[in-house]
Amino acid sequence: MINVLFVCLGNICRSPLAEGTFSHLVTQRGLSDKISCDSAGTHGYHVGILPDHRARRVAADYGITLTHNARKLSSDDFANFDYIIAMDESNLEHIQTQSYRSTGFYPEEGHVFLYRDFDAEADVQSVPDPYYEDMAAFENVYQIVTRCGESFLEYLIKEHNLG
Numbered sequence: 216m217i218n219v220l221f222v223c224l225g226n227i228c229r230s231p232l233a234e235g236t237f238s239h240l241v242t243q244r245g246l247s248d249k250i251s252c253d254s255a256g257t258h259g260y261h262v263g264i265l266p267d268h269r270a271r272r273v274a275a276d277y278g279i280t281l282t283h284n285a286r287k288l289s290s291d292d293f294a295n296f297d298y299i300i301a302m303d304e305s306n307l308e309h310i311q312t313q314s315y316r317s318t319g320f321y322p323e324e325g326h327v328f329l330y331r332d333f334d335a336e337a338d339v340q341s342v343p344d345p346y347y348e349d350m351a352a353f354e355n356v357y358q359i360v361t362r363c364g365e366s367f368l369e370y371l372i373k374e375h376n377l378g
């Protein structure tokens with residue numbers, strides 16, 4: 216099994232949307248027995264709760280139900296996940312630092328990515344934080360993470376010969 220972890224700050228907006236959309240794409244491609252995913256936040260402000268109602272609403276508009284309960288990134292995640300995918304550069308820095316503190320090592324090349332590394336249309340490196348914004352911002356995040364998910368899935372299929 217290839218294990219993928221999506222990480223943002225609060226684990227109630229961007230990373231649960233990334234997880235839900237990616238999981239949907241994996242199922243559509245018939246790869247659920249080969250790829251599994253989860254999400255976590257660098258901070259624990261919202262631990263235990265469902266995603267923000269606006270994230271759930273935009274996902275529901277596209278037929279995706281978000282059921283994840285927020286959790287904080289833990290030291291075990293560095294051993295348990297093959298890929299850790301950051302929504303923005305601040306998340307990425309946090310992941311690097313926490314990996315060093317937890318394991319004594321920075322993540323190996325090719326294990327940690329910014330999700331927008333997989334976005335051909337990106338002119339910035341971050342999935343913008345929609346928390347203090349309106350529904351249009353959540354729709355925008357949905358479109359970005361779906362686009363990144365499609366291209367990340369193609370990358371995994373090639374990298375692991377899943378085709």
Ligand code: 4NP
Pocket residue numbers: 223224225226227228229230260344345346
């Ligand atoms: P997320 O959005 O990192 O995409 O889940 C946020 C959620 C909560 C907060 C900030 C961003 N907050 O400050 O509580």
